[in-house]
Amino acid sequence: MSGSARPQHFGWFLARGFGPHGWGHPYLDWDYDWTRPDLYQQSARELEQAGFDFLLIEDAPSLGSAETIDLRVRHAFGGPKHDPLLLAPYLFQATRHLGVIPTVNPAAYLPYTAARQFATLQHLSGDRLGLNVVTDTGSARHFGDAAPLGHDAAYDRAEEWLAALRELWSSWGEGALVRDVASGVYADGTRLHAVRHRGEHFAFDGPLNGVPFERGEPVIASPGGSGRGLAFAGANSDIQLALAPLNEKSVREYRAKIHAAAVERGRQPSDIRIMFAIQPVIVSSPEEADRLVAASASPTDDVLRTIAQRQSSDLETDLTSLDLDAPLPAELFAENVSQGSLRRLTGDRDVATTPLRAHLTALAKLGRISDRTGFVGTADEFADLIEELGEWGNDGVLLWGDLHPVTVHRTLDELVPVLRRRGILRREYTGAGLRADLHAF
């Protein structure tokens, strides 16, 4: 690395999953077919050229409840989504170093199936697989669960599931794999551990029908932001996807919480890479950035309607037919609506008196990177922010967007050379897989 800044890890987050992401944006009308691998393979190669550690793909297996499905699919904001685990092999095939981290939900896979499939992919990819473990409970009914687990219980199940995978992954004991051509012995079956798991959520026998890893298990990522979510990360994760205000106090506090959770479970703070999620809008000049920010403060009704459509999908509640100039009707939202999504809509404004227009306008409003009011700025201004995060001890950032080569280029063309010159972005991979790259600095 050249330059004197602290190097950072970079991930790309395909935040709306493996679906028609970015659908309807005129600038994405490049005739890519989202159901075919080519679009993602092209983008993955660009990310590898840029020196990114990994691509992480969001997922939610469910389209939600029957009453609100139309809100999710009408503008393709909340679905459809294909399974990112099955996209991963195509991305590995198209690249040599890039890590790929599909999102998985423990509710959807029995541990033996999961351990076997992920082990197979870890071997096939040359140790480049990661798993983003999420605990969304809304999809329980698709997997035969009579009733969804509670928030914390879903994390408990995820911990049992991950421990079960690890039991299976280590079921081939030391020396079990012999591969001695001279004696004709491939493996020593007496060194395989039987594995007999009888837990609260899962019961199965091993050992796993697959050979041990040469360079470690797949990397585990987690995004949970609650106390229980942070504890899960401390105990289990190699990467924590962090969402928090990017000022020194908040960044340091977030990191301290994860580190404390790790130490509590007998791990080292340095075992976990904490990566803050950011969606930058990189433009060519400060003047262009100022223009964009100024324009965003007075959005047209068309812009507000598009935001209302997206909010309707996330909140599973139709906002599109409401009067923009009236407050939100009382008792509009059902009880199961995500409190986090609701807070994003209403901020700290008084819901009883604030017109919907004001909430949507606040969402439309962009801010400048240079004064830390938002994420619109030049490559140099964004590099300043990442460098500053590094000074506060940060490990990396997760850039968030769709995965069209168009978006990747818009974001990275000017940014990558700036980051490289400052020594913030890697120039080479270890060649030993995702885990090794994450621990190279």
Ligand SMILES: Cc1cc2nc3c(=O)[nH]c(=O)nc-3n(C[C@H](O)[C@H](O)[C@H](O)COP(=O)(O)O)c2cc1C
């Ligand atoms: C960067 C990031 C990525 C996420 N990706 C997913 C995802 O792919 N699937 C999902 O169901 N939830 C995803 N989430 C939501 C989290 O799983 C979690 O529900 C949320 O952060 C709230 O935390 P809590 O569940 O600990 O309360 C993501 C969150 C963040 C910040």
